Amino acid sequence: MRHVSLLIALSAFWLLLSGVFTPFLLAAGLGSALLVVWFTDRRMKVLDLEGHPVHLTRNALTYWPWLLWEIVKSGWDVSKRILHPRLPISPCLVRVATSQKTDVGRVIYANSITLTPGTISLELSDSEILVHALTREGAEGLATGDMDRRATAFEAAL
Amino acid sequence: MFAAAAIALLVALGLTVARAWLGPTVFDRVLGANTVGTLAVCLMAVYGFLTERPEFLDVAIVYALLNVLSTLAILKFFRFGSLGDPEDEEDAPRPEARP
Amino acid sequence: MNLVADILGWAFIAAGSFFTVVGAFGLVRMPDLYTRLHASGVLDPFGVSLILIGLMFQAGLTLVTVKLAFLVVLLMFTSPVACHALARAALHRGVKPLLDDKGDASSKH
Numbered sequence: 001m002r003h004v005s006l007l008i009a010l011s012a013f014w015l016l017l018s019g020v021f022t023p024f025l026l027a028a029g030l031g032s033a034l035l036v037v038w039f040t041d042r043r044m045k046v047l048d049l050e051g052h053p054v055h056l057t058r059n060a061l062t063y064w065p066w067l068l069w070e071i072v073k074s075g076w077d078v079s080k081r082i083l084h085p086r087l088p089i090s091p092c093l094v095r096v097a098t099s100q101k102t103d104v105g106r107v108i109y110a111n112s113i114t115l116t117p118g119t120i121s122l123e124l125s126d127s128e129i130l131v132h133a134l135t136r137e138g139a140e141g142l143a144t145g146d147m148d149r150r151a152t153a154f155e156a157a158l
Numbered sequence: 159m160f161a162a163a164a165i166a167l168l169v170a171l172g173l174t175v176a177r178a179w180l181g182p183t184v185f186d187r188v189l190g191a192n193t194v195g196t197l198a199v200c201l202m203a204v205y206g207f208l209t210e211r212p213e214f215l216d217v218a219i220v221y222a223l224l225n226v227l228s229t230l231a232i233l234k235f236f237r238f239g240s241l242g243d244p245e246d247e248e249d250a251p252r253p254e255a256r257p
Numbered sequence: 258m259n260l261v262a263d264i265l266g267w268a269f270i271a272a273g274s275f276f277t278v279v280g281a282f283g284l285v286r287m288p289d290l291y292t293r294l295h296a297s298g299v300l301d302p303f304g305v306s307l308i309l310i311g312l313m314f315q316a317g318l319t320l321v322t323v324k325l326a327f328l329v330v331l332l333m334f335t336s337p338v339a340c341h342a343l344a345r346a347a348l349h350r351g352v353k354p355l356l357d358d359k360g361d362a363s364s365k366h
Contacts, residue, residue, distance in 0.1 A: 013327075016320070016323055016324060016327060017216060017219070019320050071302075071303055072303075075276060075298075075299050075303045075304075078283075078295060078296070078298070078299050079275075079276060079279040079280070079283070079299050082279055082280075082282060082283035082286065082287075082296060082299070083279060083282075087286070087287075089287075089292060089357075090357035091289075091291065091292055091354060091355060091356055091357055092356055092357055093354065093356065110341065111334075111337045111338070111341070114298070114337035114340050114341050115298075115302060115333065115336075115337045116298075117295060117298035117299045117303060118295055118298070119295075120291065120294050120295065120298070120340060120341070120344050121341055121344075122341075122344050122345060122348050123345060123348065124341075132291045132294075132344065132354055134292060134295040136357070159267055159270065160270075162271075162274065163270050163271075163273070163274050163308060163311075166274035166275075166277060166278050167274070167277060167308075169278055169281070170277045170278050170280070170281035170300065171281075172281075173278075173281035173282060173284060173285050174281050174284055176285055177284045177285050177293070180285075183290060183347070183352055185290055185343060185346065185347040185350075185352060186290055186293065188343060189284075189290070189293060189294065189297060189343055190284070192297075192301075192339055192343070193281075193284065193297050193300060193301055196300075196301050196305055196332065196336065197277070197281075197300075197305070199305070199328070199332070200277075200305040200308055200309065203308075203309060203312055203325065203328065204308065204312065207312055207315065207316075212316075212321045212324075215321060215324045215325065215328070216324070218328060219324065219327065219328055219331070222328060222331050222332060222335070223331070223335075225335075226335035226336070226338065226339050229339045229342070229343070230338075230339065230342055233342050233343060233346045236346060236350070237346045237349060237350065
């Protein structure tokens, strides 16, 4: 199942980059995709829950739009602060507790924090993330744990 | 309008190069270089539309892939002093952070 | 319909150009490395992605659109990784973050 989804993804990537639909090139693309699937599974052994987390696809459809909206909101906030004549920033460090069970979930949470303008994850450990926030309000918004809950719901797929 | 977007990107590129030039620490320069790469990706896409030559997008995709790899390689080199061997990364003792 | 896509595309491109220039301006204006990283967060995935989404509306439904969408997703995945690696490397090499000294916020759990 995981092999098939990786094969489809790699073939689609080939088609995307080539854009030529002659039989020889299609066969070559399929062949190299098969070769890569074999290589990732048998030689590199990275075709697992972490390397190709395809089981999260359904939850991504609800998590990503929410995350995009958060990015837009905080991006607007940070750019207002950049353009403000007095530069109203109050940088601070916060430790945020994580409630995710798997490494994939923690990485998703830390990447979501970094992707949102105004907060950056500095150090990731088993149970907490050290976050640098541009403003005190941003740090307090993170401390409410809304994003943490959503990331936990995201990783708990299937 | 594509030209306006290209000009905005060029202005941003100029400011970013200024940061990479001024940057007091080496990490400021790496940040500047990384951001220049991202802006170059976007500028390639816009230039492809401006001249109606969509082949530039392929170059942009490859450049985006190379950009993040080069940033990670530079950072790893500054942290460990070498690009390292993936085999012994797990249990090798990490060098202490120098002041 | 075509006109709507056209206008939407121009709106996205204009917004993206605005955020890109603002982010680059913040990159020059901010006082230390970590706050500059926040400014680059406005520019790096956000403004650039808005411009690319605007170009997607302009291209119509072709292979070019799919390539642009792939580029947006690629940037969204790679740029936080680069940003986190940069911040972590700087922290481990002893670059001290400039902190607001109105009380200690790091004890907030």
